Amino acid sequence: MADSTPSQIITAIGGPDNVKSLTHCATRLRFELVDGGKVDQNALQHMKGVLGAVPQAGDRYQVVIGGGVADMYNKIMNLPEMQRVASGTPAPAAGSNGGGMSNADVKAAARSKARGKVAWLDSFFEYLSDSFRPILGVLLGASLIIAIINVCIACGWIASETDSPSWVFMQALYKGVFYFLPIMIAYNASKKLNVDPWLGGAIMAALMTPSFMSLMDTTWAETNCTTSAVGTQQCTTTVFGLPMQLSDYSGNVFVPLLMAAVLALVYRGLKKIIPDSVQMVFVPFFCMIVVGALTAFILGPIGVWVGNGLGIGLQWLNMHAPFIFAILIPMLYPFLVPLGLHWPLNALMLININTMGYDFIQGPMGTWNFACFGATAGVLILSLRDKDTEMRQTSIGALAAGLLGGVSEPSLYGIHLRFKKMYSRMLVGCAAGGVSIAILGWLFPSTLANGETVHGVTTTAFAFTSLLTIPVFSQMWVYALSIAIAFIVALLMVVFFDYRTPEEKAEVLARVQAAQADEATETPANRAAVENALEHEDDNLLPADRTSAAGAAAAAADQPMVATDHVAAPLAGHVISLDDAGDPVFASRALGEGVGITPASGKESVFAPVAGVLTTVAETGHAFGVKTDDGVEILVHIGIDTVKMNGEGFTVAVKQNQRVALGDKLVDVDFDKVQAAGYSTTTLMTVVNTAALTRVEPHFGMDVQPGDVVIDVEK
DSSP states (O other): OOOOHHHHHHHHTTOGGGEEEEEEOSSEEEEEESOGGGOOHHHHHTSTTOOEEEEETTTEEEEEOOTTHHHHHHHHHTSGGGHHHHHTOOOOOSSOOSTTOOHHHHHHHHHHHHHTHHHHHHHHHHHHHHHHGGGHHHHHHHHHHHHHHHHHHHTTSOSOTTSSHHHHHHHHHHHHHHHTHHHHHHHHHHHHTTSOHHHHHHHHHHTTSHHHHGGGOTTSTTOEEEEOTTSOEEEEEEETTEEEEEOOOTTOSHHHHHHHHHHHHHHHHHHHHSOGGGHHHHHHHHHHHHHHHHIIIIIHHHHHHHHHHHHHHHHHHHHHOHHHHHHHHHHHHHHHHHHTTTHHHHHHHHHHHHHTSOBSSHHHHHHHHHHHHHHHHHHHHHHHHHTOHHHHHHHHHHHHHHHHHOOOHHHHHHTGGGSTTHHHHHHHHHHHHHHHHHHHHHHSOEEOTTSOEESSOEESSOOOOSGGGGGGEESHHHHHHHHHHHHHHHHHHHHHHOSSOHHHHHHHHHHHHHHHHHHHTTSHHHHHHHHHHHHTOOTTOOGGGOOSHHHHHHHHHTSOOOOOOEEEOSSSEEEEEGGGSSOHHHHTTTTOEEEEEEESSSEEEEEOSSSEEEEEEOTTSSEEEEEOTTSOEEEEEEEESGGGGTTTTEEEOOOTTOEEOTTOEEEEEEHHHHHHTTOEEEEEEEETTGGGSSEEEEOOSSEEOTTOEEEEEEO
16 A cells, blocks of 8 residues: 555645745755645644654744655655646745735745844754755765774774775775865755755865865965964965965865855846846856855855864863863753754864864764763653553654664654653753763863874764764763763653653553553454353343443444434533633644533533543543544543642542443542642543544533533534
């Protein structure tokens, strides 16, 4: 059977006509939409194969898939309805509203105006991130090659990576990525700005050719060279009578970012003044001449100056305040990564390696990564304990991506950002790892190849911090111990203090119990038990006494199938909409369509709203799930956050798997106690499987008694 997830994603994102463009990174699908308000976030977050859904500014939207994102992207782009997006055709207008703009365009323009400077800042970091994302794969591949070489050196199998022609070849495989990195970034940045990406790559490549590098040869009378503060050679020469500062641009990331931004301005300006018939020839020609000269004379030196300046500033902080630096990095990264603001630091790592020959940021950064992975491991342990299949699958995938690939996004978007208590647990692990690497890095400093001593963990290679890349760090044992501390502390914080609110935990346990009850009624052993119960059933046995799953199923089989058309009020009170009930989860319809009922008095009995089997009976008495014989699933949730009362004020009258008739008592509730404890008394009732039904129509704005119809249902 064909995979339906790609089509479901497009439907939940608002349909193909709502998609302006679609790209992907290492773990996420990145949509640019006509109207971000059309997205069904609830459907995305509960969709099989989707780890998370995150709205962004400017009608952009991210759908977290994990390691299989490339495959999912290809499947989506191959959908017949997505051919317009695949071909680059603009999205059609959904309606008109003056000036030819659609209603969605007008809304988007208004939002953009309202955001002001924030939108510009968001666009800047989006530009920065999109310039790196497409090359994450080759960066990860190069990182793994570096790790393999360092393992071989650490084990004594080879003396160095230049030990033989074979290892020189392996060195070339990863060095090619970092040497030509400016060309790759120039290509991506130009593409992001809707400029011919090959033009951006060609201009950057010109500054890395042997011809350009030969200008640094001091045999030229016009060329003079000096050594900078960070040990790199800086030269000046005269070109067309003007002074030009020369630098080795290999591995530089700031220069291509500046160049692409200027190229976009020049490119669009030329397209406006050059006739269409000759644009193919003269636009690239003038861009190469103008932007190439601007980059060589002005943008290149500025980019080198910015990169070196930031590197020197952080190096000073690391040398003079290593404790602050080592703790600050892992504490900041959890907030930078979700916003895409970590890319400037990643760029500085590359600059440091290129200019100083080593980097000191990746070590402390690794402690944040492993605190993140440790928190995910804690979630896995709790999911195994709670038999939460959904979270177990999510955490296993996220943990594998983290420990083996050094990628934190599946953990962040699939788990951490979805539970508000998670960061308070994970940050303790970040702090523990940061303190560890600060203390050990000071007591056991690294010694560089030139004999210089550096406090802190250093590396000579850009590597994603995973288990496989531990050997690239010096001191390796200091780094390994620090990330282990970060991992274990975060794991223990999650295991001992949980990452969920009591309400979230109760919902998980109720869902697990319901799933187990469904599985129990489908097993061959249980079907045999049902048949046996029917054969030997005592005519005098009361339905209320049939508390086993087999007895409940037998009772169901003993009665004719009746279609469920209505859902009755479970208690007396005033009916309100879920939007006004005060619980955002229910208001989002994540648990289906339904109603809220404010109790009529301080003490009320709550009754079964339909006939069926009780799939869920919370021990605290605050929640009940009923499944009718024709498959309609009803959830009755008494009060908001009342799980925290631990059953006080609730007297439960039924058991799980018991069959109930319409109007059978479920629980007696002292709502005065609920109110005195500071919790809302509003009772929420939803049709959990609303999506599987033809119609679910709630009625509210009226006073009701138990048994009055409040929801109409049609299968």
